Amino acid sequence: MALKDKYNELVTTAGTLGITNLQVREQDNVLYIDGEAPTGSAKDQLWTVYEKLDSDFRSADVIMNINVSDMAAGSKAKVTTEKSNLNIRKGPGTDQPIVGKAAHNEIITLVSKKNDLWWLVRTDAGEEGYAYAQYLSVES
Amino acid sequence: MRKSIIHLSAFILLFSGGGLALSACKEKKKTEVVTDPMSPTVVTPPTTPAPVVISPDDSLSGMVTDATKDFPTVKTSVSDGVITLTGEINKENLMTLMQSLQQLRPKKIENKLTIK
Numbered sequence: 295m296a297l298k299d300k301y302n303e304l305v306t307t308a309g310t311l312g313i314t315n316l317q318v319r320e321q322d323n324v325l326y327i328d329g330e331a332p333t334g335s336a337k338d339q340l341w342t343v344y345e346k347l348d349s350d351f352r353s354a355d356v357i358m359n360i361n362v363s364d365m366a367a368g369s370k371a372k373v374t375t376e377k378s379n380l381n382i383r384k385g386p387g388t389d390q391p392i393v394g395k396a397a398h399n400e401i402i403t404l405v406s407k408k409n410d411l412w413w414l415v416r417t418d419a420g421e422e423g424y425a426y427a428q429y430l431s432v433e434s
Numbered sequence: 435m436r437k438s439i440i441h442l443s444a445f446i447l448l449f450s451g452g453g454l455a456l457s458a459c460k461e462k463k464k465t466e467v468v469t470d471p472m473s474p475t476v477v478t479p480p481t482t483p484a485p486v487v488i489s490p491d492d493s494l495s496g497m498v499t500d501a502t503k504d505f506p507t508v509k510t511s512v513s514d515g516v517i518t519l520t521g522e523i524n525k526e527n528l529m530t531l532m533q534s535l536q537q538l539r540p541k542k543i544e545n546k547l548t549i550k
Contacts, residue, residue: 319483319485319486321485321486322541324541324542326486341529341533345529350528350545350549351528351529351545352545354542354543354544354545355542356536357536357540357541357542357543358536359536359537359539361537375504376504376530378504387496387500388499388500388503389496410537411497411500411501411537411538426500428501428530428533428534428537
């Protein structure tokens with residue numbers, strides 16, 4: 295079965311959820327899905343469909359790279375770690391020294407985007423540095 | 435009498451042959467209309483999507499280290515753009531890990547994790 299058929303529900307849902315710049319390409323037996331979700335919740339819904347189709351993510355036949363487009367400089371974002379603090383670092387990398395911490399569920403300010411993975415952020419206490427974007431969700 | 439029959443047959447033959455030739459001409463005309471370069475048929479070239487960009491191993495390895503820092507029981511290796519995961523993980527953390535890793539533009543991810 296072609297991968298586009300196997301993951302048809304995923305691609306259809308991406309359209310329904312308003313994923314922009316959506317690209318679906320099949321190359322070397324892997325389906326690459328790229329795009330931008332309007333909200334973190336839309337991204338999560340899409341991943342829930344993916345998990346339904348490949349419950350333990352073991353098929354190794356999809357790479358889904360969906361960024362969230364509502365993360366904009368100046369926005370407030372919530373720290374969505376599982377329970378621990380979020381490290382704030384001097385530079386964008388876990389090899390960089392820790393210059394501050396933001397608590398789980400703390401609201402911080404997005405200052406500027408370094409890349410898809412790292413944002414320069416500022417806490418209300420005035421600590422400024424780089425945080426891993428995966429653990430930040432913009433407050434709606 | 436026999437002569438006139440022959441003449442008649444020749445006439446019929448000629449006539450029907452002419453008819454065939456005429457219909458052949460019509461067929462040809464039809465084909466010409468389709469292949470006419472001046473015809474307003476719009477030809478859309480097949481669109482080939484841009485090839486998928488895969489992160490090179492050296493930058494991918496660094497990004498994988500960052501993405502798995504909070505999962506100390508997960509071991510990773512990177513080769514030719516393929517991330518291989520071994521070790522173990524809790525089911526509730528698996529999606530978070532996969533979201534982080536699939537964002538790094540790898541070629542694919544071989545998940546050999548034991549899921550608890």
